[in-house]
Amino acid sequence: MAIGLASTDHFVLLTILICILVHDCSAGYDVESTDTSGKQMSAQLKLAGGTTEFGPDVKSLSLTASLETDSRLRVRITDADHQRWEVPQDAIPRPAAPGPEPKGVLLDSPGSASMPSHNTMSSPSSDLNFTIHTSPFRFTVSRRSTHDILFDTSANLVFKDRYLEVTSALPADRASLYGLGEQKKQTFRLQHNDSFTLWNEDVTWSDQLDLNLYGSHPFYMDVRSGGAAHGVLLLNSNGMDILYGGSHVTYKVIGGVLDFYFFAGPSPLAVVDQYTQLIGRPAPMPYWSFGFHQSRYGYKNVADLDGVVAGYAKAKIPLDAIWSDIDYMDNYQDFTLDPVNYPSKQLRPFVDRLHNNGQKYVVTVHPAIKRQAAPHEDLFLKRNGANLVGEAWPGEVYFLDFMNPRSTEYWARKISEFRRTIPVDGLWCDINEPSNFKDWQPLNALDDPPYRINNSGFHLPINYRTVPASTVHYNNVTEYDAHNLFGLLQAQATHAGLLRDTKRRPFVLTRSTFVGSGRYAAHWTGNNDARWDELARSINTILNFGLFGIPMMGADICGFNGNTTQELCSRWIQLGAFYPFARGHAEKTTLRRELYVWESTARSARKALEMRYRLLPYIYTLMYEAHTTGAPIVRPLFFSYPHDNNTYGVDRQFMLGRAVLVSPVLEPGAKTVEAYFPAGRWFNLYNQSVALTMKAGKRVTLPAPADLANAYLAGGNILLLQQAGLTTSAARQGDLHLLVALAENGTASGELFLDDGESPEMGGAGGNWTLVRFSCDREESKGTITTKVSSHVVRKSYAPTRAQVIDKVVIMGLQSPPKSFTIYVNNVELKAARTMSRTSGVFSVSGMALAIGEKFEIKLVMSH
Known part of the structure; x- marks a missing residue:
């Protein structure tokens, strides 16, 4: 046990102030005994004062703090004498709470000069310190490397049978908080005096902000000035209010225990990695689920479904899956068919036709x-x-x-x-x-x-x-x-049932969620409205669920409730084409809004979905990254640029992985878009010859074409693009293009994950899959610049089963124009008979036929 690292005077003053503002300072507990053994500390707490509001106080509490990993600290406080409800292990498998509690040493006079006023548990291998303060009891969690205090409870701990309250001080001038929910919020970053109620509900007024919705996620990420991030989870399934006051966060919970987990980060990606390591990695989604889906409450019969599929085909708009709401049921009963409108003799042949065309039915x-x-x-x-x-x-x-x-x-x-x-x-x-x-x-x-x-x-x-x-x-x-566990448990059972029956990777979409739901299911934002503000707020919600470990996320494109407009629907598909889960869905009383209904929307859909389907190898690789590390598919800018404080408040743009910056139109009649670009090089994803170079982060006014969203590729990234197609299965048959966007120092990197898209495991030890890492380096010598693009095959077992090859390589950001150039592929010069072209800083080579599962090296030698 180490002694030391008391809270700073600043935090002590904040704690006292919060105690006065939030609750009766006479309430709380004293530490009666403590014991420390290795990476675990226990304490017995006794009531000191107490209140009568909300029922009698629990007189004796037991606290255990344990460093479960070098990056994860658990602090659990419960009734010392009676067992209480906790989230069950079969709902969220996790390390069991330590026990039995060490007896410790009785402190005869808590707070006296004969004993320390605080004890600290730390480990040389961890950046998290835990300090317990004895009289009155409170605890702090701090970062060992910087002494920054991450969590500092006030002395007014309240613990009753059906009311628990705890408050932590926060440095209002240095902390940016994200997460908590599910709610519709005006901004992604939490605002002072935000409140969150966590009680899963079928909300009836979908247009209102700040109401509890379908899911409960008592988790937040705190990004401090300078970029260091950490995460805080209160693992508790009871109803609660969480109040964020800028300088403090207060939990008011109506049952269970206080079971806190702290995640050290220090990068945002490290936080979600550590968080999903505890709650469960996101489920791998089948490849087809990344195509476009069409649904509607109110498809009258099988002929109506058939007409929708035909409408998409005629308009040449991609469609991978069509959905049925409760219309297909007999008297709204699960697993039944309406004998008049959806008889099996009509529905089964329709589904068979879908499958023959590479399409799906949900x-x-x-x-x-x-x-x-x-x-x-x-x-x-x-x-x-x-x-x-x-x-x-x-x-x-x-x-x-x-x-x-x-x-x-x-x-x-x-x-x-x-x-x-x-x-x-x-x-x-x-x-x-x-x-x-x-x-x-x-x-x-x-x-x-x-x-x-x-x-x-x-x-x-x-x-x-x-x-x-x-x-x-x-x-x-x-x-x-x-x-709050109901939706999680149904998703778990549905995932298991599908897996058992199909032996393939399940696809489950759930409306109600809890901590760990991403282990089994995708989610969508629920019953949104066909309004511009709802279009904009969909970004906030999708970013939030990326933090929650549910990366397969989307919103009903064109809106669910209310009548959409041609312009709104066009702009929504331009944005929705970059959602991880892209589905159109609407209420039966609204105007039809399939993407082919208006020609201008159809034009936007063709362009937007063409880009989505070309990006699918990259998006699917992001799914693999999410499944193995928890990394969100759609991310806020600060995930890639945590040291740029200007990114902390950006929520009208987002990153697709680390490579693609999307800046959509979110207002009617817009002719331009204000977009923030962090420092670095940025290449227009549609017009690869146009580049922006930022020495420092800057807001830029971009044109807002009527039929597409602005999407830029960050320098330093390598993407593999495929041909467009009307289904994901068709698009996977064509040749691939390697797109290399050079950073200013001439380097770039990327990777590709490939498998059959439906095996239950994604990247498992015995699975059939391929992982390739791409890199690009630059060498300068005596008037020549050599740009070398190479591949490293980590695993190749799946790639040889496919006929796909890399046909074209495009390198962007070269110094131009050269006096002469030579191309070598695996040290063999590529003769001029191949198709080659030069533009301003862009070089492309076609006709390569490079096998995905084989190592290759391409050298571009340019003389200046």
């Missing part, structure tokens, strides 16, 4: 089972000892209990039975908060806790539009504790 499913059709099995949520009867689309319903192993087995069986009739390619878990249309009277204290979170922005009862908190799950778990 349908929605709900967690509510029609009461009259429910099996006589113990599968459902209960209240008062009987199956809970709620109301949903089928009428009176029972709700499946996905905590019950019999229910998950039933769900898998129903998936398999349905797929024997209609071989769907993915499942869409909707209204799984779970949504319920019935009002409930309180049954006991769980339905009306002493502290009322700000549900729906009006402090509505937690039973509003969902099942009652007094509902009971398997093993007597209450909905009060497990409510």
Whole structure:
């Protein structure tokens, strides 16, 4: 045990001020005993004072702090005498809490001169220090290398049966916070006095800001001035309010325990790597899911679906999947078919035609089972000892209990039975908060806790539009504790059911999410409106879910509610073509908005989706990176430029991986776009001969063509592009182009991941896949400049099974024009018979036929 590293005077003053502003400073705990062993510290806390508001205080608490890895610190505080609800291991597998607690040494007079006022646990291999302050109790987490304090609780810890409160001071002038949610927010970076309510809800007023929505993610990233980042997770599934005051963050939780995890970073990418290492890496998505999808609530029959597919083909707009909302069901019941409008004798041939054309079919499913059709099995949520009867689309319903192993087995069986009739390619878990249309009277204290979170922005009862908190799950778990886990558990069961039946990589889309949902499913922003502000805010939400470990993310393109316009729809597909998950979806009462309806929108769609499909090798490689490291596919600019403080507030642009900067039009009638470019070289992705060079970050006014979004390639990157096609399977058949964008020093790098796009594992030890790393270097000698592009094949097992080759290499950012040049491929000169061209700083060579799975080297020798 090391002694030292007390909080700075600045933080002490902040803590005192927050104590005065937020809560009664007489509340809190003292440290009764401590024990430190290696990378673990434990403490026993006793109540000192207390309050009567929200119920009696827990008198004795147990704290354990442990460095679980060199970059992850866990701090867990719970009732010392009684077991409390915690997120179960089978929902989020993770290291078990340490135990039994060391007895420690009793401190006869806490705070006296005979004992230290604080004890610090640290490790030479970790940048995280944990310090416990004894009287009154509080704790700090600091960065050992810089002494920067990352988390500093006030002395007003409150711990009651159904109310927990803790506050941490923050340096308001140096901290930029991101995350927490799910909510629609005006900005990506948290603003002072932002508040977040975490209670999953089927929101009925989709146009409102700052309301709790479908998911709960008590995780934030803090980026300090200068670029050092860390992450903070409160792993707790109970309802809560989180208040961000700029100089502090306060948690008000209605149950469970305080189970904090701190992630050291120090880069933003390192934070999400460390975070997803704990909660689970994002699920690999099948290759086809990165194509364009079309859905609508209100496709009347199979002929309507057929017409939509034909409309896309006629307009030459890519379409990889068509979806059915509840229209396909018989009386809105899962895994049934409307016998009139969607009979199997019509739907099955339609799906077979899709499959023959390389296209897919996805349908929605709900967690509510029609009461009259429910099996006589113990599968459902209960209240008062009987199956809970709620109301949903089928009428009176029972709700499946996905905590019950019999229910998950039933769900898998129903998936398999349905797929024997209609071989769907993915499942869409909707209204799984779970949504319920019935009002409930309180049954006991769980339905009306002493502290009322700000549900729906009006402090509505937690039973509003969902099942009652007094509902009971398997093993007597209450909905009060497990409510926010429902969507996660259904996604988990759906993923397992599809995998078992198809033996292929599952595609699951879920509306309701929790910490770890990305391990099983994709997500979308829910019921958005066809408005310009909703178009802009979709970026914030997608960036947020990248932090949450759910990179496969999108918004309903052209809007779900309300009538869109030709201009809005055109601009939305220009942006949506860069969403990881690109789907058009709309409500049945709205105007039709398939991308071929308006010619101007169709023109935008063809250009935007042509670029998307050409970029698919790069996007799919980003999926591999997300699956192995947690890295978001769509990222804020500060992920690549953390030392540029000007990037911290940018949320009307985003990066696709580290290479592509997207600056969309987000306002009607725009003729230009204001875009921020960090220092470096930037090449127009559409017009490769145009480049911007920034010595320092700068805002630039770009033209806003009516039919495309501005997309720029950052110097220093190598992308592999494929030919465009009307499906992902067709696009994968053509030759590939290597696009090399040189940094100012003449270097660049990139990589390519390839597999069949549907095997359950992505990059597993025994799998059939290929990974190639590309690099470019420059050498100067006696009037000649040699630019060398080479490949390093990390693994080649999949590439030989494909006929694809690199046909063309384009190098951008060369010094020009040279007096002469020579091309060597694997040390053999490429003769002039090959197609070669020179423009201003751009050099292209065609007809290469370079095998992906084989090492190659291309030298461009230029004399000046």
